[in-house]
Amino acid sequence: MPKYYIMLVDRDRNEMYVPVKAFLNPYDGQPAFASGMPQFFGGTDEDDDPPAAVLKKEVSQESRQTLKLESDAAQDLFTSGNMYFYWAAADGWSDTGTPWGSAREANEAEMDRIQIVDLTQFDADWDNNGLIEELINQCQSRDAPLQGKADFDESATREAFIELLRLLLE
Numbered sequence: 667m668p669k670y671y672i673m674l675v676d677r678d679r680n681e682m683y684v685p686v687k688a689f690l691n692p693y694d695g696q697p698a699f700a701s702g703m704p705q706f707f708g709g710t711d712e713d714d715d716p717p718a719a720v721l722k723k724e725v726s727q728e729s730r731q732t733l734k735l736e737s738d739a740a741q742d743l744f745t746s747g748n749m750y751f752y753w754a755a756a757d758g759w760s761d762t763g764t765p766w767g768s769a770r771e772a773n774e775a776e777m778d779r780i781q782i783v784d785l786t787q788f789d790a791d792w793d794n795n796g797l798i799e800e801l802i803n804q805c806q807s808r809d810a811p812l813q814g815k816a817d818f819d820e821s822a823t824r825e826a827f828i829e830l831l832r833l834l835l836e
Contacts (some may be wrong), residue, residue, distance in 0.1 A: 669749045671708030676756040680785040685777040692775035702810025702816040727773040727830045744829040746822035790835040
């Protein structure tokens with residue numbers, strides 16, 4: 667089954683809205699994959715829905731209803747196997763005005779928080795590791811579990827962040 671992921675970006679404000687993975691998987695109580703690390707919004711398409719529908723639902727769930735994606739806002743970014751990464755500019759998503767609160771369902775508990783990342787703190791001349799280090803710093807993920815960091819370092823998500831940051835820093 668395909669997996670669809672998206673990052674919300676406000677280029678006018680030089681910001682990226684980055685979800686940070688919860689330490690525990692809300693479905694089984696075990697340590698989450700890439701726990702405590704920056705993520706894209708998204709998930710697996712289990713119902714053969716179009717990518718836009720999956721992304722819209724996942725942004726709503728994982729932001730605990732604080733953010734809303736317009737269904738046609740996704741722009742292609744990066745593909746790895748059955749994982750498709752997208753990004754959306756500020757005219758394709760909005761803040762709903764709903765305050766971040768406790769998760770009401772397991773699908774809302776996948777993310778611990780959303781960090782607003784300041785894109786002006788990155789330098790296009792940095793190597794990939796430098797970009798990721800700044801992302802981790804701004805997402806306050808320094809204290810993530812060692813396994814979470816190892817998962818992230820080997821993930822397609824890390825590569826997608828590099829692709830996105832390079833695109834945004836052009």
